[in-house]
Amino acid sequence: QVQLQQRGAGLLKPSETLSLTCAVYGGSFSGYYWSWIRQPPGKGLEWIGEINHSGSTNFNPSLKSRVTVSVDTSKFQFSLKVTSVTAADTAVYYCARGRSGGFGLDVWGQGTTVTVSS
């Protein structure tokens, strides 16, 4: 059974860089898109971006200028970086597995609470 395990810093100051990693256990890395999603307090889910095993990426246009998503297939993990964070980036961040063709995001990480505060 595939599991996603997230790790990364949960408390940041404004202007710092958010950095999270998601490790994939128990399944194939290829054939899927690996996404990052966030949920700010009191708001809905917001998709950030995705990457596949070969490094092809897609991003939410509203965040694209500050977001980097990378993959390390040798370690079965993928990562998210968001630069110049502000309080508006405070959210629970999730990684998830998806597949094209309407299959949905079927496996999710445990979530990481990221707080941006001076």
Next chain:
Amino acid sequence: SYELTQPPSVSVSPGQTASITCSGDKLGDKYACWYQRKPGQSPVLVIYQDSKRPSGIPDRFSGSNSGNTATLTISGTQAMDEADYYCQVWDISTVVFGGGTKLTVL
């Protein structure tokens, strides 16, 4: 950018049928998915490809998608179904979520 609209809240009595809608331009031309999110938990996929259920999802969950509206239907709603529900589609290689609907089981 593509937008999906959901009602903020839906209420249902235990044992009754709950319907949650998701509206978007020509939504029926895209595949819709639905997620359940309970407080403190990660979202769970409950419907994919408009109407299919992942393994382990009870058959009281069903979905449809036609025209401009996708619908998640929960038959015989139970107290454990109280949660936030989000619809989702792909649009030009981007993932789009609806704003979410809070389902209250009264």
